[in-house]
Amino acid sequence: MNRAVGYQITERWHTYRRRPADLELWGSVTDAELTSLHAAAFGHAPTAVPWNERLTAHSLTWVTARAPEDRSLVGFVNVVGDGGAHAFLLDTMVRPDQQGRGIGRGLVRAAAREATLRGCHWLHADYEEAAAAFYEQGCGLVPTRAGLLRLRPDQPEPRPARDVTSRSRDQLET
Numbered sequence: 111m112n113r114a115v116g117y118q119i120t121e122r123w124h125t126y127r128r129r130p131a132d133l134e135l136w137g138s139v140t141d142a143e144l145t146s147l148h149a150a151a152f153g154h155a156p157t158a159v160p161w162n163e164r165l166t167a168h169s170l171t172w173v174t175a176r177a178p179e180d181r182s183l184v185g186f187v188n189v190v191g192d193g194g195a196h197a198f199l200l201d202t203m204v205r206p207d208q209q210g211r212g213i214g215r216g217l218v219r220a221a222a223r224e225a226t227l228r229g230c231h232w233l234h235a236d237y238e239e240a241a242a243a244f245y246e247q248g249c250g251l252v253p254t255r256a257g258l259l260r261l262r263p264d265q266p267e268p269r270p271a272r273d274v275t276s277r278s279r280d281q282l283e284t
């Protein structure tokens with residue numbers, strides 16, 4: 111696969127007086143940075159994960175967001191693909207003190223552009239109610255029915271979404 115490591119993305123941050131982050135496709139990032147961002151964004155204790163090993167083996171692409179002032183990691187999204195028409199967003203996350211500045215939307219836009227260039231037709235995400243406004247109003251995803259099967263008993267039961275059929279109908283009517 112043709113993989114340009116650390117490819118800088120030009121994002122037009124119209125709405126913001128100062129650009130909130132520098133985005134990079136396949137941006138170089140350490141396992142420790144991702145572990146600490148994940149813990150901060152999802153609110154749990156840091157758990158060591160071999161991020162780079164997984165990204166290299168399984169990702170279609172990923173996007174990093176770094177603060178222009180000090181290059182610290184402020185956001186990340188991973189994109190996995192089926193080798194065909196489908197790409198899936200995973201671990202969309204922005205450091206809590208940087209949320210609400212357009213970084214999450216910039217990450218998803220960059221992921222969508224790259225997935226399109228790589229021949230995908232569809233970009234999927236599954237998310238809980240708390241992230242629905244971000245993905246739907248913020249990033250333009252249309253809610254559809256999707257399901258989640260718990261494969262291990264040590265994982266929490268998935269929380270069912272409220273009725274997505276009526277939600278999408280409401281959205282189409284407004």
Ligand SMILES: CC(C)(COP(=O)(O)OP(=O)(O)OC[C@H]1O[C@@H](n2cnc3c(N)ncnc32)[C@H](O)[C@@H]1OP(=O)(O)O)[C@@H](O)C(=O)NCCC(=O)NCCS
Binds near residue numbers: 208212213241247
């Ligand atoms: C979800 C998350 C990635 C959003 O990133 P962000 O940088 O804060 O989002 P943005 O500033 O780019 O938001 C873009 C748009 O989404 C919508 N949006 C974002 N967060 C929202 C919220 N909490 N409530 C309502 N709308 C929201 C708004 O329309 C916003 O546009 P506006 O600023 O022009 O109003 C971030 O909040 C996060 O990391 N959360 C914790 C981890 C998580 O739950 N990730 C999702 C996993 S499925």
